[in-house]
Amino acid sequence: MNSNQRFLKQAQTILKKQFGHEQFRPGQEEIILNVLNGKDVFAMMPTGSGKSLCYQIPGYLLQGTVLIISPLLSLMEDQVHALRLTGEKNVRTLNGLMHPLERSRVLRNLRSLRFLYLSPEMLRAPAVMKALSKITIALFVVDEAHCVSQWGHDFRPDYMHLADIRAQLGQPPCLAVTATADEHVRHDVVRSLNLTHPAQIIMSVDRKNIAIIVQKTANQEEKTERLFHLLEKAPYPGIIYCASRDWTERLAEQAKQKLGLRTAFYHGGMASIDRRKIQNQFLDNQIDLLCCTNAFGMGINKPDIRLIVHFHFPSSMNAYLQEIGRASRDGKQGLAVLFYTKSDEQLPEGFIDGNFPSDETLRRVLLQLDQGTRSLADKNEFMNVLMEEGVSETAARFLFEHASEKPMQQTYSSLLDPCRMRIKERVAVQVNDLSIMKNYLETSSCRRRFYLQVYHEKLQEKPAYCCDRCRIPLSELMQKIPKKKRTEPLRLMDWKQKLAALFQESERSPL
Amino acid sequence: MYQDVLLLYLIQKFCGERTCSGIYHLLKGKKSSQSVQDSYLFHVAPFFHSCSELSRSYFDTRIGHLQRAQLIRSIDANCTRFVLTENGVKQLDVFPKSRLIPDGLQIIDQINEEGRFWLKLQLLVQTVSALCQGQSTFLPVVRQPEISEHVRKLILSGLPTRDQLGRIVFNELYQLFLTMPDGEANSLSALLSGWKASGLTLDQMAEVSGKDTLECSILFKSALRRMMHLFVESPDQFPFLSRLLIGRQSSLSKTAETTRKLLQTGLTLHDIANERHLAVSTIEDHLVELTLKKVNHWLPDYLSAACEQRIMNVAGLLKTRQLKPIKNHLGEHVSYFQIRLALAKNAVSGRKVVRTNEQ
Numbered sequence: 001m002n003s004n005q006r007f008l009k010q011a012q013t014i015l016k017k018q019f020g021h022e023q024f025r026p027g028q029e030e031i032i033l034n035v036l037n038g039k040d041v042f043a044m045m046p047t048g049s050g051k052s053l054c055y056q057i058p059g060y061l062l063q064g065t066v067l068i069i070s071p072l073l074s075l076m077e078d079q080v081h082a083l084r085l086t087g088e089k090n091v092r093t094l095n096g097l098m099h100p101l102e103r104s105r106v107l108r109n110l111r112s113l114r115f116l117y118l119s120p121e122m123l124r125a126p127a128v129m130k131a132l133s134k135i136t137i138a139l140f141v142v143d144e145a146h147c148v149s150q151w152g153h154d155f156r157p158d159y160m161h162l163a164d165i166r167a168q169l170g171q172p173p174c175l176a177v178t179a180t181a182d183e184h185v186r187h188d189v190v191r192s193l194n195l196t197h198p199a200q201i202i203m204s205v206d207r208k209n210i211a212i213i214v215q216k217t218a219n220q221e222e223k224t225e226r227l228f229h230l231l232e233k234a235p236y237p238g239i240i241y242c243a244s245r246d247w248t249e250r251l252a253e254q255a256k257q258k259l260g261l262r263t264a265f266y267h268g269g270m271a272s273i274d275r276r277k278i279q280n281q282f283l284d285n286q287i288d289l290l291c292c293t294n295a296f297g298m299g300i301n302k303p304d305i306r307l308i309v310h311f312h313f314p315s316s317m318n319a320y321l322q323e324i325g326r327a328s329r330d331g332k333q334g335l336a337v338l339f340y341t342k343s344d345e346q347l348p349e350g351f352i353d354g355n356f357p358s359d360e361t362l363r364r365v366l367l368q369l370d371q372g373t374r375s376l377a378d379k380n381e382f383m384n385v386l387m388e389e390g391v392s393e394t395a396a397r398f399l400f401e402h403a404s405e406k407p408m409q410q411t412y413s414s415l416l417d418p419c420r421m422r423i424k425e426r427v428a429v430q431v432n433d434l435s436i437m438k439n440y441l442e443t444s445s446c447r448r449r450f451y452l453q454v455y456h457e458k459l460q461e462k463p464a465y466c467c468d469r470c471r472i473p474l475s476e477l478m479q480k481i482p483k484k485k486r487t488e489p490l491r492l493m494d495w496k497q498k499l500a501a502l503f504q505e506s507e508r509s510p511l
Numbered sequence: 512m513y514q515d516v517l518l519l520y521l522i523q524k525f526c527g528e529r530t531c532s533g534i535y536h537l538l539k540g541k542k543s544s545q546s547v548q549d550s551y552l553f554h555v556a557p558f559f560h561s562c563s564e565l566s567r568s569y570f571d572t573r574i575g576h577l578q579r580a581q582l583i584r585s586i587d588a589n590c591t592r593f594v595l596t597e598n599g600v601k602q603l604d605v606f607p608k609s610r611l612i613p614d615g616l617q618i619i620d621q622i623n624e625e626g627r628f629w630l631k632l633q634l635l636v637q638t639v640s641a642l643c644q645g646q647s648t649f650l651p652v653v654r655q656p657e658i659s660e661h662v663r664k665l666i667l668s669g670l671p672t673r674d675q676l677g678r679i680v681f682n683e684l685y686q687l688f689l690t691m692p693d694g695e696a697n698s699l700s701a702l703l704s705g706w707k708a709s710g711l712t713l714d715q716m717a718e719v720s721g722k723d724t725l726e727c728s729i730l731f732k733s734a735l736r737r738m739m740h741l742f743v744e745s746p747d748q749f750p751f752l753s754r755l756l757i758g759r760q761s762s763l764s765k766t767a768e769t770t771r772k773l774l775q776t777g778l779t780l781h782d783i784a785n786e787r788h789l790a791v792s793t794i795e796d797h798l799v800e801l802t803l804k805k806v807n808h809w810l811p812d813y814l815s816a817a818c819e820q821r822i823m824n825v826a827g828l829l830k831t832r833q834l835k836p837i838k839n840h841l842g843e844h845v846s847y848f849q850i851r852l853a854l855a856k857n858a859v860s861g862r863k864v865v866r867t868n869e870q
């Protein structure tokens with residue numbers, strides 16, 4: 001048996017024993033083999049296809065700790081939770097939202113960890129780097145690697161330092177994974193992360209098991225009508241993406257009234273505890289239909305979501321693919337439907353402007369930093385104050401990240417022109433993304449062919465249930481989608497029942 | 512229904528002397544000295560922090576509704592201050608007071624701790640629930656670092672052991688809920704999350720109980736305050752859960768507490784401001800808070816009996832608790848600070864300055 005065969009066999013065993021899966025999905029074996037051989041790897045696999053396993057399995061076969069850089073707290077939390085569910089105990093996170101005591105406990109026990117998830121800004125804390133430099137790092141994983149690229153839709157300045165950081169840590173092998181990156185972005189990622197002769201495993205971004213429908217309607221009323229027509233026979237559980245908080249609440253209420261579904265809404269204006277309650281209910285199969293803004297979804301790995309509806313279209317192809325990518329991650333048949341009407345077109349343009357600080361805000365904030373009336377010392381504080389002043393979260397983050405990059409001997413105000421340039425570039429990227437999205441809505445040919453072209457791919461083989469332009473047989477498709485029993489209606493337990501449910505006790509008095 | 516009456520009640524109590532925002536901040540429990548003082552000054556302290564989840568837009572919608580239904584009318588050009596109409600008074604009068612202000616709501620001695628206590632309780636219950644079912648991981652609904660740290664310590668303290676935890680938390684909660692009205696116990700327990708048993712949101716509770724969101728919130732707060740009270744009064748009966756409350760047990764804000772201690776050492780207001788690097792006006796706020804909460808043996812140093820009398824006479828004459836008109840009337844002889852002290856002291860002693868909305 002040569003070494004590759006031996007590696008494969010070991011990987012196979014872990015796949016089964018630790019994760020309970022019978023066989024690898026396409027791409028996984030190749031990526032894992034390259035990783036086990038110590039090569040740098042760039043991998044692009046579609047949403048929900050199992051990228052996490054590609055670094056989790058090597059975690060059991062390599063010496064040392066696997067570091068995973070992840071852009072979002074919710075993503076990390078979900079992954080750690082999923083790993084713990086498989087019985088893995090040696091997994092932790094390091095992020096900005098931790099008690100200092102908890103952080104030092106993690107740092108003290110680094111050596112015993114198999115997996116460590118980190119937010120990128122953690123790697124800029126000297127104490128963290130010092131602790132990391134003392135342990136063996138098996139693999140340096142960059143999840144959602146498209147965030148490295150300024151051409152990517154979710155560019156994160158924090159990601160730009162990752163190459164340096166990897167070098168400081170003794171250049172451990174790197175695995176960069178993403179679901180959506182065109183050629184341009186792929187190039188950027190390989191270059192920015194300084195990958196050396198990387199193995200590139202590029203799979204189609206296509207999600208063949210998701211049938212796609214786009215419907216244009218004459219006005220909002222017709223749109224709502226069509227939506228409810230769809231919901232009458234649609235498979236559940238499902239998600240409806242809306243552009244505003246109001247709409248999430250309105251649609252959730254209407255769907256409850258009209259169809260007797262168990263519905264809920266989810267948006268950034270809710271208290272964080274309520275958001276988590278709704279998310280947990282959804283994961284626990286207590287909600288049929290969730291109406292949400294794009295605040296929901298990242299990091300959600302519920303395998304049996306069958307329906308994704310866009311009641312308003314997202315601002316880029318990338319966001320669209322990420323969002324429909326929540327559907328049918330177990331590989332079974334799913335459905336994505338997008339409704340739009342002419343007046344929707346103004347919505348995303350407003351968002352693009354809101355993603356960046358206005359010129360006035362930019363100037364004011366830089367000046368205040370120079371005058372010392374504003375401080376970068378505490379990121380949360382800085383962000384919260386700005387958000388209270390009405391600046392959007394993304395714009396606040398933009399300000400923080402760019403201001404933190406100031407060279408020692410310069411003033412903050414000297415960053416004004418570079419920031420303006422950066423904003424102009426970023427806006428141009430986003431405006432372009434938006435126009436591609438609009439073209440997609442209007443295309444008269446196959447939807448799948450269109451979005452594959454955006455990623456410079458050719459459609460090789462059409463799935464049986466392709467898209468509205470390819471005239472999918474709807475009723476046949478509905479047969480194909482697994483059905484689930486509707487959730488029982490919400491009810492109020494009395495306190496004795498509730499306590500019994502919480503603690504697995506009998507309802508009778510404990511006396 | 513309840514929510515409308517609640518707002519009518521508060522509007523009546525505020526006598527048109529504060530804007531709607533004042534009522535909103537009261538319900539939200541805004542931690543500003545103004546809101547805290549108003550809650551005492553207008554005798555509505557039980558409602559402070561009683562609807563902490565209330566959104567401004569929802570609040571404004573309800574006020575708009577009351578106005579259209581002609582239950583309230585505005586008394587200023589900007590429509591920010593209101594009084595009840597005759598119909599409004601009628602509506603309010605027929606509503607049972609015990610439902611409007613459940614008994615538990617009035618127990619406000621732990622009010623500064625209630626937010627944190629509730630977070631700790633939720634996290635503890637969720638953790639113990641998961642442990643009971645042999646689960647070592649769950650997605651916590653509460654994620655504040657200090658809260659997690661506190662709950663972690665409590666669970667790892669080793670007493671009780673992990674196997675006993677579920678039983679003990681169950682028993683203590685059971686005993687607690689027995690002591691309160693079922694409606695309140697149901698509300699509080701419905702909000703708790705556990706393994707595969709996510710808690711409801713207040714909106715969801717309103718949906719299934721047929722009560723409106725504000726009433727659900729008030730019932731829950733009443734239950735929570737009863738619970739905290741029992742923990743303070745009879746910790747022996749609830750040896751484990753009462754440890755969630757260990758720490759400060761005072762209705763004073765932390766910063767006012769510090770000022771109180773310094774006053775005791777004989778420092779003056781100005782000394783304290785210097786020592787703490789705080790504005791004099793901030794220390795004045797503390798003194799007003801101390802007065803409202805009846806820890807004011809130092810009061811004569813800042814407000815003579817004669818001065819107090821003069822201020823209260825004018826307040827009675829003008830029928831107001833607004834500072835400006837009183838100050839205008841008295842001129843240079845008294846300071847705003849003295850007026851606030853006098854009003855605070857008399858709010859506590861229960862002497863009413865103004866009867867409600869006689870128009």
Ligand SMILES: Nc1ncnc2c1ncn2[C@@H]1O[C@H](COP(=O)(O)OP(=O)(O)OP(=O)(O)O)[C@@H](O)[C@H]1O
Pocket residue numbers: 021022023024025028045046047048049050051052053178179301303325329330
């Ligand atoms: N070989 C396999 N067999 C069966 N299920 C698998 C396999 N590999 C992964 N999965 C499952 O597929 C789901 C999605 O995996 P994962 O979260 O890694 O997706 P992803 O590629 O990271 O997607 P995204 O880009 O959306 O983050 C998980 O529920 C995982 O358990």
Ligand SMILES: [Mg+2]
Pocket residue numbers: 051052143
């Ligand atoms: Mg992933």
Ligand SMILES: [Zn+2]
Pocket residue numbers: 446447448449466467468469470
């Ligand atoms: Zn097609």
